[in-house]
Amino acid sequence: MPVKSLFKWRGWLVSLPVVIAFLCSRGEFEHDTVTWAIGGPVFLAAVAVRIWAQCHLGYRLRAHKVLTVTGPYRHSRNPIYIASTAMIAALVWLIELPWLVAPTVIWCALVYWAVVRYEEKRLLANFGERYRRYTQRVPRWFGWRGAPADDGVRTRRYLGAAFCAEAHCLLFLLLPAVKELLA
8 A cells, every 4th residue: 555545544544453343352351340440541541632732733623734843742743643542542442352452552553653754754845944853852752852832822722623623532432332232
């Protein structure tokens, strides 16, 4: 699959483990209290990070597109992908298949690894030296190196729109319930 297609279909591709988890019942972990005590907070934290990132990114918000270096982008160049991976892994956990969590994280990492390489080339072409300097200050995935100060004004300005843009993620919480009802 060409990298551009991989980029275009990345959301569907990383969702593949959720489909497998929904259809599979082998090795289910039938302890709802533990399942929700661990998976629920991880899922909600991941959605919160996606909302925070959206406030700064402006993707899907009709905000003026600029090189985003504030909010979670001060610590990682890809906070939405990290949050999406955590959200998908938590969902697989909530669907009661803990054995599928590690393969899910590996799968998401592989898909996003290829996607990020494609995006970085586009960002370098669009923002040039400013993006190159940003990549030297902020790690691709994790870290707390020195980065620009946060812009709280942007967070407050776009919080409602960012929540609306990410609210669909909360619907994924219906999948574990639907699977239980169908079992």
